[in-house]
Amino acid sequence: xxxxxxxxxxxLKDASxxxxxxxxxxxxxxxVNLYGISSKRVSGIAMANYSLIKKAGKAxxxxxxxxxxxxxxxx
Numbered sequence: 725x726x727x728x729x730x731x732x733x734x735x736l737k738d739a740s741x742x743x744x745x746x747x748x749x750x751x752x753x754x755x756v757n758l759y760g761i762s763s764k765r766v767s768g769i770a771m772a773n774y775s776l777i778k779k780a781g782k783a784x785x786x787x788x789x790x791x792x793x794x795x796x797x798x799x
Contacts, residue, residue, distance in 0.1 A: 728776050729791055735769050759799045766799045
């Protein structure tokens with residue numbers, strides 16, 4: 725499962741755009757950590773990788789979600 729998590733993180737970093745990141749930083753009043761990716765692109769990355777985990781079981785999928793959430797990145 726760690727390899728899937730690393731794959732998703734790499735795809736998020738590779739898809740980042742500094743202009744989108746700066747626009748996002750202006751949007752939020754509080755301090756946030758952003759890669760700088762549109763929500764449409766994030767959804768595409770999620771859909772593309774779902775096939776890798778859909779048979780992993782609910783507990784494993786939730787563990788991956790928790791790992792991504794705990795990273796502190798908004799996307």
